Amino acid sequence: MTLQQRLGRFITVSSADPDDARRRQLLNIFLALLGLIAVIAIVADVILWKAQEPEEALVILGGSLITLIGLGGLYWLNMRKSGALAASLFIVFLLLIFSISDTPQQIVDGRSLWVFVVPIILASGLLKSWSSFIVAAFSSGIILVLALGNNLFPNLVALFLYFAVAFISWIIASNLERALSEVRLINANLDKLVQERTQALVSALGRERAEASRSRAILESIADGVIVFDLRNKATHVNPALVRLLEIPEDRLSAITAEELARAPALDAKNRGILAGLLAASGQQISSYRIQWGKKTLSVSAAQVTDINGERIGTVAVFRDYTREAEIERMKNTFLAIVSHELRTPLNAILGYAEMLKEAIYGPVNEKQVRASDRILSNVRRLLDIVNDLLDQAQIEAGKMTIQMQPFRPAALLENVLEIMNKTATDKGLALTSELDPELPETLTGDPARLQQILINLTNNAIKFTDQGSVHIRLFRPNKKQWCIEVTDTGVGIPDDELPHIFEAFRQADSTLTRRHGGFGLGLTIVQQLANLMGGAVAVKSKIGVGSVFTVTLPLVVNPPSKRRTP
Amino acid sequence: MNELGLVVEDDMDLAIIFSEALQAAGFQVETARDGQTARNLLLTTEPKVVILDLHLPVVDGPSLFEQIRADPRLKETIVVVATADARLAEAYQDQADFVLVKPISFTQLRDLTQRLHRE
Numbered sequence: 001m002t003l004q005q006r007l008g009r010f011i012t013v014s015s016a017d018p019d020d021a022r023r024r025q026l027l028n029i030f031l032a033l034l035g036l037i038a039v040i041a042i043v044a045d046v047i048l049w050k051a052q053e054p055e056e057a058l059v060i061l062g063g064s065l066i067t068l069i070g071l072g073g074l075y076w077l078n079m080r081k082s083g084a085l086a087a088s089l090f091i092v093f094l095l096l097i098f099s100i101s102d103t104p105q106q107i108v109d110g111r112s113l114w115v116f117v118v119p120i121i122l123a124s125g126l127l128k129s130w131s132s133f134i135v136a137a138f139s140s141g142i143i144l145v146l147a148l149g150n151n152l153f154p155n156l157v158a159l160f161l162y163f164a165v166a167f168i169s170w171i172i173a174s175n176l177e178r179a180l181s182e183v184r185l186i187n188a189n190l191d192k193l194v195q196e197r198t199q200a201l202v203s204a205l206g207r208e209r210a211e212a213s214r215s216r217a218i219l220e221s222i223a224d225g226v227i228v229f230d231l232r233n234k235a236t237h238v239n240p241a242l243v244r245l246l247e248i249p250e251d252r253l254s255a256i257t258a259e260e261l262a263r264a265p266a267l268d269a270k271n272r273g274i275l276a277g278l279l280a281a282s283g284q285q286i287s288s289y290r291i292q293w294g295k296k297t298l299s300v301s302a303a304q305v306t307d308i309n310g311e312r313i314g315t316v317a318v319f320r321d322y323t324r325e326a327e328i329e330r331m332k333n334t335f336l337a338i339v340s341h342e343l344r345t346p347l348n349a350i351l352g353y354a355e356m357l358k359e360a361i362y363g364p365v366n367e368k369q370v371r372a373s374d375r376i377l378s379n380v381r382r383l384l385d386i387v388n389d390l391l392d393q394a395q396i397e398a399g400k401m402t403i404q405m406q407p408f409r410p411a412a413l414l415e416n417v418l419e420i421m422n423k424t425a426t427d428k429g430l431a432l433t434s435e436l437d438p439e440l441p442e443t444l445t446g447d448p449a450r451l452q453q454i455l456i457n458l459t460n461n462a463i464k465f466t467d468q469g470s471v472h473i474r475l476f477r478p479n480k481k482q483w484c485i486e487v488t489d490t491g492v493g494i495p496d497d498e499l500p501h502i503f504e505a506f507r508q509a510d511s512t513l514t515r516r517h518g519g520f521g522l523g524l525t526i527v528q529q530l531a532n533l534m535g536g537a538v539a540v541k542s543k544i545g546v547g548s549v550f551t552v553t554l555p556l557v558v559n560p561p562s563k564r565r566t567p
Numbered sequence: 568m569n570e571l572g573l574v575v576e577d578d579m580d581l582a583i584i585f586s587e588a589l590q591a592a593g594f595q596v597e598t599a600r601d602g603q604t605a606r607n608l609l610l611t612t613e614p615k616v617v618i619l620d621l622h623l624p625v626v627d628g629p630s631l632f633e634q635i636r637a638d639p640r641l642k643e644t645i646v647v648v649a650t651a652d653a654r655l656a657e658a659y660q661d662q663a664d665f666v667l668v669k670p671i672s673f674t675q676l677r678d679l680t681q682r683l684h685r686e
Contacts, residue, residue, distance in 0.1 A: 344651055345578050348670035352584030355673035361587055384670055 013079060018184060019177060024083035027090060027126050031071050031078070038068045087126035091135055094119045099142050104150040108143055113158050116142075120162060121169045129173035136166035225319035228305065229279070233258040236314065245319050246293065258315065266294040278302045279317060290322060297326035336394040343387050351380045389522040392453075396529045403533050405557070408448040410440050410475050410483075417455040417473065425463050430471055432459075437476035440483060445557040450530050451485070457523035458487040458550050466491035466547070477556065482536075485552040493544040502540065503528040527552065569595040570684060573614040575605040575631065576649070577623050581671075585618050585649075588673050592680035602626025609634060614644055616683050618676070621650045621659075632663070645683055647676075 011028040015021040041064040049057050070093060078086035098119070102112040116139035123135040140159045147154040219226055225242030227235055235256050243250045248264070262276035271291040278289055279302055288301035299322040305314045357365060358373035365373070395401045414434055425432035455473065462471040469490030477483045494502060503524050524538075527550075531538045536554035572594030576582040579600070586596045597612065599605035602623040609617075609631070617635065621628030632648070635641050648659045651669040659666050665679065 341651055344670055345581065349578070349580035349584065351670055352581065352587075352673045356584065356587055359591070359674065359677075361591060361673075 013083065015083070019180070020083055022180070023087065023126050024078050027078050027083065027087050028075065030090070030122070030126075031075050035068060035071045035075075038064045038071065042068070084127060087123075090126065091119045091123055094122070095135070095138060095142065099146070104146045105152065108147045108150070108152045109155040109158075113143075113155060116162060117165050120166050124166075124169035124173035129170050129177060132166035132169040132173070133163070136162040223321075227253075227256075227261070227317050227319075229258050229315045229317070231312070231314055233279075233315070235261075242319060245296070245298070245321055264293075268292065275300065279315060290326070295323070297322045333394055333397075336390060339390075344384065347380055347384050347387065351377065351384070354380065386522070389526060392526050393522055393529075396526065396533070401530075401533060403447045403450060405445050405447060407443050407445055408451075409443055411436055411442075413448055413451055413455070414473065414475055416452060417459060420456060421459045421463070424460070425471060428463060428466075430463060430466055430469065432463075433470055433472045435472070435474040435476070437474070439477040440475060441556075441558050443558070444483070446534065446554070450534065454527050454530055454552055455485060455487070457527050458485070458552070461523050462487050462489035462491065462548070462550075465489065469547070478553070481556055482553050483556045484554070486549060488547065488549045490547040493546055494540070494542040494548055495544060499540060499542065503538070524550075569593060570615040571612055572596045572680065573605070573608060573612070573617045574598045575602070575617065575623065575628070576620040577601060578620075581620075581669075584673055585671075585676060588676040589616070589618070589680050591677045593684045594680065602628070602631055605631055606634065609638070609641065613640055616645045616647060616680060618647050618649055619663075621648060621652070621655055632659075636662075647679070 011025055011032065013021050013024040013028070015024065042061060045052075045057055045060045045064065052060075074086045074090055074093075077089070095116075098112065098115045099107065102110075106112045120132050120135045120139060124130075124132040139162050143154050143159060146152070219237070219239045222239070223241055225245040226237070226239045227242055228237040230236050235254055235258075238250065238254045238256075240250075243253055246253065246264070246266070248256070258279040259276070262272055262279060264272075267275060271293070274289050274291050278300055288299060290297055290299050292298075299320045300317060302315060302317040304312050305316050307313050354373045354376040356362060358370055358377070392401065414436055418432065418434055422432055459471060459473060466489045471490075472488040474486040474488070475483065476486065528538050531552050531554065534554055536552060538550060538552045540548060540550050542548035570593075572589040572592075574582055574585045574589065574596060576585055576598075577600050582598050582600060586598050589596045594616065597608055597614070599608055603625040605623070606626055619628055619632060621632075623631070628648075628650075632646065635644055635646060645664045647665040647667060648656070648663040649667045649669060649671055650656050650659075653668060656666045656668045667676070667679075
């Protein structure tokens with residue numbers, strides 16, 4: 001503890017009111033100063049004892065001692081009891097001292113007149129700021145009493161100046177107090193702010209810790225295998241699912257590098273390349289691939305891990321066991337191919353026998369038998385259409401459907417479709433009309449077989465859902481770079497909420513419609529997929545009870561790409 | 568004597584239907600239900616038209632096709648490939664005289680072969 005701190009503790013008073021503490025500390029300083037003067041007076045008196053009158057020396061010694069004792073008492077009062085009382089007594093003490101320390105003559109209008117300014121100023125500092133006025137009043141009272149008692153004329157200007165000093169003291173002290181209280185308010189706010197910030201930081205840290213432990217718990221318990229690599233491609237975290245999935249011991253896996261993982265013996269050369277590429281992937285986009293890991297099929301996705309500032313801090317890879325799904329997918333495709341083939345052969349047989357009956361190959365048939373054969377034929381054809389749709393759908397989904405570009409005439413395409421669909425339309429009492437935009441080039445490049453499939457599916461669909469009115473087919477060119485196939489009907493229309501779903505496989509607007517019109521609802525799915533394969537799109541507009549318009553927009557290619565190169 | 572038509576088809580019903588179609592078109596018809604039988608028949612006869620299924624037991628369709636094309640005796644023989652596989656159908660588009668994708672209708676085959684018979 002330094003001397004300063006010791007002295008500081010000696011004069012500091014603890015109080016709930018900071019203004020009170022300040023005043024009492026100030027009083028202590030004055031008391032100490034006066035005490036020091038008294039001690040110096042005593043020491044000087046003793047040293048100079050012989051040089052003065054014994055009586056005078058005794059008075060000085062006694063006065064100084066009494067002063068010292070009085071100051072001690074005030075100090076005790078100030079420290080332990082009331083600062084205001086001690087300060088008041090101190091000022092009264094000063095006033096008394098000043099009143100008797102000189103001749104009345106000098107006090108009323110002489111050299112001691114101005115010493116009263118001291119307690120007036122002190123009062124503002126040691127008591128309330130306005131108490132300087134009371135002390136000024138007391139001082140004036142003392143002057144007046146002394147003047148009257150000794151037949152002297154008081155210096156009224158000085159008395160007025162007492163109040164002026166009191167006023168100035170009051171202004172200064174009250175300003176000081178206000179400034180101090182503002183500073184205290186600012187400090188208090190600062191303290192509060194610091195406290196709040198600390199609290200926020202503490203709870204954020206707690207949250208982060210809880211978050212981290214929650215993330216860890218999720219990582220530990222999920223079925224997907226997760227591995228995190230740092231910037232040097234070294235594994236920093238491996239979850240138990242990955243250990244199970246890759247069948248690599250945990251101690252080896254947890255220290256593995258991305259390069260080592262991509263060279264695992266369970267991978268063949270092709271899959272090594274895929275995994276290495278995935279793990280080295282730059283960019284934050286999550287990419288996902290399927291790899292063959294021994295006997296397992298795994299779906300792997302990898303993404304960069306970045307910190308809050310977007311700075312790359314590593315890579316995370318997620319492995320999912322896809323073996324069962326891959327197996328099911330394979331089975332589904334094989335199943336569809338087999339079923340389609342196996343269905344088509346007996347259907348072909350039914351078709352053939354029904355035709356032979358109708359054609360009287362096995363002897364004469366009557367009109368009713370011909371009609372029955374016709375019903376068998378039309379139903380078999382419907383069934384065949386469904387099987388064909390299923391096979392097309394399976395082929396498109398398996399990515400086996402290819403588009404073969406060749407030159408074709410839109411006019412011929414339209415004629416073909418009208419020829420095929422005319423009977424179906426007239427059977428239902430519908431008018432099948434068409435329109436060919438003269439803006440369309442005579443010859444286009446495309447896959448005529450797939451385009452015909454699109455047109456037939458759309459027209460079939462339109463006829464199926466139209467009970468009266470017409471179906472209109474239009475081929476036109478909306479702009480230089482595209483051409484359109486449009487099929488308009490006056491049918492039942494499609495509810496708004498069903499419109500987004502009509503291109504989904506195995507779905508029709510509502511089940512009662514499906515029952516009435518039959519069909520799988522695969523036709524539109526195939527139209528959309530074929531249009532997409534050709535780089536185009538299909539759109540639909542519909543109004544309940546008015547009809548629907550399906551528009552397939554395709555890129556317009558006039559010359560086949562190979563011919564462009566020939567000079 | 569009527570000209571000969573050979574039906575090579577492993578499915579019994581389809582074999583019957585194809586035979587009836589050829590008979591209706593005016594052909595005398597031989598039927599083979601597997602590739603070996605067809606191969607033997609082709610060594611001893613000279614059919615004007617062969618309806619050839621590509622999926623066959625014992626000896627498959629494509630090798631029968633090669634045999635017909637390699638035999639100078641059979642250079643006049645018209646081969647109609649019948650298959651359910653659209654990709655195979657495309658592959659034979661240029662080699663075979665005709666390619667029919669199953670399902671094949673009775674009248675379709677009858678009308679086609681009738682034209683061939685008259686030629």
